Amino acid sequence: xxxxxxxxxxxxxxxxxxxxxxxxxxxxxxxxxxxxxxxxxxxxxxxxxxxxxxxxxxxxxxxxxxxxxxxxxxxxxxxxxxxxxxxxxxxxxxxxxxxxxxxxxxxxxxxxxxxxxxxxxxxxxxxxxxxxxxxxxxxxxxxxxxxxxxxxxxxxxxxxxxxxxxxxxxxxxxxxxxxxxxxxxxxxxxxxxxxxxxxxxxxxxxxxxxxxxxxxxxxxxxxxxxxxxxxxxxxxxxxxxxxxxxxxxxxxxxxxxxxxxxxxxxxxxxxxxxxxxxxxxxxxxxxxxxxxxxxxxxxxxxxxxxxxxxxxxxxxxxxxxxxxxxxxxxxxxxxxxxxxxxxxxxxxxxxx
Numbered sequence: 001x002x003x004x005x006x007x008x009x010x011x012x013x014x015x016x017x018x019x020x021x022x023x024x025x026x027x028x029x030x031x032x033x034x035x036x037x038x039x040x041x042x043x044x045x046x047x048x049x050x051x052x053x054x055x056x057x058x059x060x061x062x063x064x065x066x067x068x069x070x071x072x073x074x075x076x077x078x079x080x081x082x083x084x085x086x087x088x089x090x091x092x093x094x095x096x097x098x099x100x101x102x103x104x105x106x107x108x109x110x111x112x113x114x115x116x117x118x119x120x121x122x123x124x125x126x127x128x129x130x131x132x133x134x135x136x137x138x139x140x141x142x143x144x145x146x147x148x149x150x151x152x153x154x155x156x157x158x159x160x161x162x163x164x165x166x167x168x169x170x171x172x173x174x175x176x177x178x179x180x181x182x183x184x185x186x187x188x189x190x191x192x193x194x195x196x197x198x199x200x201x202x203x204x205x206x207x208x209x210x211x212x213x214x215x216x217x218x219x220x221x222x223x224x225x226x227x228x229x230x231x232x233x234x235x236x237x238x239x240x241x242x243x244x245x246x247x248x249x250x251x252x253x254x255x256x257x258x259x260x261x262x263x264x265x266x267x268x269x270x271x272x273x274x275x276x277x278x279x280x281x282x283x284x285x286x287x288x289x290x291x292x293x294x295x296x297x298x299x300x301x302x303x304x305x306x307x308x309x310x311x312x313x314x315x316x317x318x319x320x321x322x323x324x325x326x327x328x329x330x331x332x333x334x335x336x337x338x339x340x341x342x343x344x345x346x347x348x349x350x351x352x
Contacts, residue, residue, distance in 0.1 A: 001081050003095060003109040006131055010108070011159045012253070014131070017100045018124045023067055025074035025099040026127035027053050028110075030117040031092055046082055046095070050075075053120035070101035071122055077105050091323040098126050111326045115210065129154075132161035138213040138270075138331070142259050143203050145219045145227050146247040147192050150199030153255055154206065157263045160256050163206065166199045193226070200230040207235060214238055214266055216259045218245040240266040274308055274333045275340070278347045288350055290343035292317050299324040303350045306331040310338075310345035318346060 004010060018024040029049045032042055054075055078097045085095075085107060093113040099105045114130055121127035137156035144151040150166035206212065215238045217227050224242050231239070241262035245255060281288030289298050298304050299321060307325040309318055311334050325332055330348075340347055 001085055001105070001107055003085060003092075003107050006108050006110065007158055010106075011128060011132065011161075014098055014106065014126045014128055017098060017104060017126050021124075022103065023070045023074070023101050023122060023124060024126045025071065025078065025097070025101075026121045027078060027097045027099075028094055028114060028116070028119040028130050029053070029096075030094045030114060042087055043083070047079070049118045050079060050082060052118045056118070057120050057122050067122075073101055074099035074105075074122075081105060081107060089323075091327045096131055129161040129163055132156070132159045139211065140214045140216070140259075140263065141203060141206065141212040142216045142218060142255055143199060143227065144245060144247040144250070144255070145196060145199050145217070145223050147223070148195060149247050150195070150202070151247060152199070152203055152206065153252060154212070157267065160252055162252055164202050166195075166202055193230075196223070196226050197230045200227065200232070200235075204232045204235060207232070212238060214240045214263075216241055216243060216262045218243045218255065218258065219247045220244065268336075271333055271335055271337070271339075274306060274349065275335065277349055278308060278343075281349060286350070288348060290340075290347040292321070292344055292346055295321055295346050295348045296324075298348050298350060299328070302328055303352060304328065304330045304348045305351045306333060306349040308333045308335050308340060308347045308349075310334075310340045311336045313345040321346060 027050065029046055032045055057071065077099050081097065091111050092109045094110040096108045096110060097105065098107075108131065110131070119127075119130060132155040137158060139154065140156060140160070142153040142160060144153075148167070150164075151162060152164040152166075153160040153162050155161050203212075203215075212235065215231075215235055217224050217239065219227075221242070221244055228236060228239065241259075243258045243262060245258045250258070278288045278290065282290060289295055295304070295307070296317065299307075304325055307321060307330050309322060309332070322332060
């Protein structure tokens, strides 16, 4: 079995696994770099991490006999695949397996390092949050807020995963008058403000654990300024736009569809700014480079902060440049215009 690349379509397929009495084993295993040890040691280390995942799952407990049998079957299938799957190259930071009992087994390579070496779950649905978080590209957060409900999604332009749900008790408005009614309405306003602050606090906690680079606010338009007022300044400066969306009933696919225009506008802006900085750096002579040979040389020296590649550039040397940039945690900007054509379809902003 070959390790697959993660994209939105793969996430949709994984989201369909399980349910109707079927269980899904989700396993994430960190991968040591090739230079750290030989192939045999690396494969043994992955097997050891799978053993660790199994111990955690069994310690947590699986009650039903049918579920225990399904877990045994899935673990055995994942173990067999782990023994035969080709070892990942230096750009891969982790591998993930998803096994549905008596169903599909899918394996993926992750090119962004996870915050843990081992993670596993066994339930009626695949655990997809770490998979979406590990996608290459700038990290996005989408916060949906109504007057009593909040939902937070994180991921990239390719895929999002819901990571937090905040549901606070807020009383409903009434139309009766009088002094007591005025006090009641002020109490409702405070409850709503506290609820929005609660959602924003949770968002900032996620940002502190792993920085959010771009943010979109969704929900009724009248809520947007209230949310902005409660955002931490670090998050407010990352705000890219707003969308009107049903907070309670929107699926993750619908949320991604709604924020697509905001993401595209932000991507186009970053593309324009990056190209302008490249041209300015070429004028100075030491802040950027252009052309395949110059960019690959800069990557060899680990000097690249941002890699720019034309969308249609598919030659092997361009793919190698992207893989090297990912391994070095450099930002990657895929340029959809023809602005890089005269520069050899690839350029880089340098760290030094």
